[in-house]
Amino acid sequence: MTSAKNPTDTVENVIIVGSGPAGLTAAVYSSRANLKPLMIEGEEAGGQLMITSDVENYPGFSHGVTGPELMAEMRKQAERFGTRFITRNVTKVDFSSRPMKVWVGDTLYLGKTVIIATGASAQYLGLESERAFYNKGVSACATCDGAFFKNVEVAVVGGGDTAMEEANFLTRFASKVYIIHRRDSFRASKIMADRALKNPKIQVIWDTAVVEVIGDKFVNALKLKNLKTDAVTTMPIGGLFIAIGHKPNTELFKGQLQMADNGYLITEAKSSRTNVPGVFACGDVQDHTYRQAITAAGSGCMAAIDAERWLEAQGE
Numbered sequence: 001m002t003s004a005k006n007p008t009d010t011v012e013n014v015i016i017v018g019s020g021p022a023g024l025t026a027a028v029y030s031s032r033a034n035l036k037p038l039m040i041e042g043e044e045a046g047g048q049l050m051i052t053s054d055v056e057n058y059p060g061f062s063h064g065v066t067g068p069e070l071m072a073e074m075r076k077q078a079e080r081f082g083t084r085f086i087t088r089n090v091t092k093v094d095f096s097s098r099p100m101k102v103w104v105g106d107t108l109y110l111g112k113t114v115i116i117a118t119g120a121s122a123q124y125l126g127l128e129s130e131r132a133f134y135n136k137g138v139s140a141c142a143t144c145d146g147a148f149f150k151n152v153e154v155a156v157v158g159g160g161d162t163a164m165e166e167a168n169f170l171t172r173f174a175s176k177v178y179i180i181h182r183r184d185s186f187r188a189s190k191i192m193a194d195r196a197l198k199n200p201k202i203q204v205i206w207d208t209a210v211v212e213v214i215g216d217k218f219v220n221a222l223k224l225k226n227l228k229t230d231a232v233t234t235m236p237i238g239g240l241f242i243a244i245g246h247k248p249n250t251e252l253f254k255g256q257l258q259m260a261d262n263g264y265l266i267t268e269a270k271s272s273r274t275n276v277p278g279v280f281a282c283g284d285v286q287d288h289t290y291r292q293a294i295t296a297a298g299s300g301c302m303a304a305i306d307a308e309r310w311l312e313a314q315g316e
Contacts (some may be wrong), residue, residue, distance in 0.1 A: 011099045012038045014307055015111035016083075017090050018249075020047025022283025023117030024074040026307075030115075031081035033308045034269040038111070040104060046071035047119045048284075049293060051067075052135065052144065058293055061274025066223030095256045095276045102241045108120070112161045112316055113278045113307040115302060116265065118249040120291070123240050124302040125157065125243075129213040133240070140163070140242045142166040143292065148200060151175050152238035158208055159183060163243035164192040170241065178237070179204045184228060194195070213240060248285050264288050272303035280306050 007105040014030045019041030030037040034118065038041065052067030061070075079085070086104060094101040098109040122140035124130055131139055139145040142156075146169055147175040154174045156167045170177045184206045186193040196202050198233035199244050205224070211232070217239055225232050248264045250257075258266045265281040267273055272280040282303035283296035 003072070010091070010110065012036070012111045013311060014038070014113050014115060014304075015040065015100070015102050015109055016115045016117060017093075017102065017252075018042060018117035018119055018283070018285070019045045019075070019085075019121045020049060020071070020117060020283055020296060021074060022119070022285075022296040022300035023047075023115070023305070024071070024078050025080035025297040026115045026117060026282060027083040027300075028074070028302075029301050029304030030307060031078060031083045033304065034082075035304075035311070036082055036084070037115075038084050038086065038109065040088065040090050040102065042089050042118075043087060045087055046075075048122070054135075054148070055144070055293065056147065057144065077266070084309060091253060093252055093256065095279050098278065100278060112311060112314075113280065115272075115300075115307055116253065116274075116279065116281040116285055116305045117283045117296075117303070118252070118285045119296075120246040120248040120264075120288070122242065123245045123247055125210060125244070127210070127213060130210075130241050130242075131242075133213050133215055133219050134258040136217065137215060137238065138213060138242065140239045140246075142169045142241050142243075145185060145239075145241075146170050146173050148171060149174050149239045153178070153236070154239035154241060155180050155210075155235075155237050156241045156243050157181075158243035158245075158248060159186045160243070161188045161192045162243070162245065164188045164196040166241050166243045167196050167202050168199060170197055174201070174239070177202045178235075180210060180222075180224065181206055182209050183207065212241070234282070244287065246291065248288070250285060258287075262288060272299060272306045278310060280310075 013035040014037040016039040049067035056064040092103040102109045126192045153176045155178040211225045214221040264285040280303040282299035
């Protein structure tokens with residue numbers, strides 16, 4: 001079933017799925033190339049930056065910018081060059097034949113190329129009190145937010161390589177970093193674990209879970225539970241970094257696109273090409289290493305150029 005507004009004989013040059021910095025940069029580049037992209041931006045448009053209050057490491061903003069402001073400016077720029085937007089979620093895709101098929105509910109859209117920029121979501125502990133303090137002392141990105149915690153005691157939750165990296169990075173700013181871990185040993189690689197354990201500014205709290213985040217306008221304490229003794233204690237703290245992993249938003253593409261074991265889309269080296277010709281991926285949906293707005297934007301540029309060149313090669 002298709003909508004009268006968008007009959008199936010209309011084939012878009014480029015359909016962009018997702019609307020963070022990767023998707024919007026792809027939209028700017030592809031619209032400037034006169035490809036007239038259609039962006040299906042999703043109902044929670046703008047990606048992770050929409051829940052980021054202060055962005056101080058994005059080039060061009062000497063006094064910083066809020067995440068929502070940055071996304072609004074990127075969207076206006078893409079719109080100015082002719083990008084069209086649908087603010088709904090993609091519900092199904094079929095990349096097995098050309099043109100590519102993308103559904104929004106019962107409405108089918110056809111595309112010569114598709115750029116996937118659905119991003120990844122940080123995994124959180126799932127506490128109501130944790131949600132209440134997002135961007136008020138609770139963060140899932142030390143690289144993004146560490147500089148806001150100068151001379152403050154902070155905690156990192158996790159036991160893998162990411163937690164070790166975050167903890168070590170935070171020692172550049174924080175007066176002390178506690179690693180809170182549910183078990184009595186780390187999952188992290190030995191070299192990463194040793195680096196954290198040898199850092200004089202890091203202290204590990206083993207066999208412990210955060211059960212509540214406490215604060216007024218900003219985080220000022222954590223309620224901790226020792227999982228071996230059930231003892232509950234309150235620890236004063238100025239910031240909480242969650243480092244228990246990210247989940248790429250790739251459910252839609254299972255069975256259609258090649259993915260790594262951790263669910264991230266696989267792209268060819270030095271390109272945005274997926275294993276399906278004409279389908280490209282950019283941003284955090286295929287990048288589990290850097291996960292920054294600026295690297296996402298850069299890969300969005302790559303995807304638009306790759307899509308344009310692919311269309312040219314097809315004689316489009």
